[in-house]
Amino acid sequence: MDKQASDIVLLDIRxxxxxxxxxxICNAESTRQMDAVxxxxxxxxxxxxxxxxxxxxxxxxxxxLLDFGAVIVHIFSPDQREFYQLDKLWDKAxxxxxxx
Numbered sequence: 222m223d224k225q226a227s228d229i230v231l232l233d234i235r236x237x238x239x240x241x242x243x244x245x246i247c248n249a250e251s252t253r254q255m256d257a258v259x260x261x262x263x264x265x266x267x268x269x270x271x272x273x274x275x276x277x278x279x280x281x282x283x284x285x286l287l288d289f290g291a292v293i294v295h296i297f298s299p300d301q302r303e304f305y306q307l308d309k310l311w312d313k314a315x316x317x318x319x320x321x
Contacts, residue, residue, distance in 0.1 A: 224254075224261045226296065228321060232314040242291040244314070246307050248299050252280035258296050259285050266292075 226247035235242045249255035259280075263273050266289055275288040283298035284305070295307060302308075 224257045226254075226258045228299075228302075229318070230308060230316060230320075231318040232311050233317050234311060234314045236315075237311065237313050241288075241293045243293070243317070244307070244311060245292065245294040246302070247294075247296055248302055249280075249285075249296050250299070255280040255283075255285055255296050255298070259287060259294075262287060262294055262296075 226249055229245065229247040232244040232246070233242070234244050247258070249258050259276075267273070271289050271292075273287060274290055275286075277286040277288070278284040283301035285296040287294040287296070297305070
């Protein structure tokens with residue numbers, strides 16, 4: 222359970238952005254889960270030759286950003302996700318996948 226994010230959305234931002242192709246936005250219910258999800262995403266993408274370019278934020282801030290170049294992963298606490306509202310900010314981007 223620790224490595225399972227919730228409320229996952231994959232947005233295709235190619236039309237609306239010049240800096241990446243996709244955003245993954247998801248929730249982690251605790252600081253421990255946020256670390257576990259971030260580490261697992263990095264591990265799985267590394268196994269496929271995709272390297273982490275930049276990491277920003279931390280579990281204590283309630284937001285973690287993992288930049289893999291074409292794909293940027295945002296892992297939020299539910300409160301921080303509601304505060305930043307990236308889903309609404311990028312509402313012109315097509316939703317590729319949504320997992321509640």
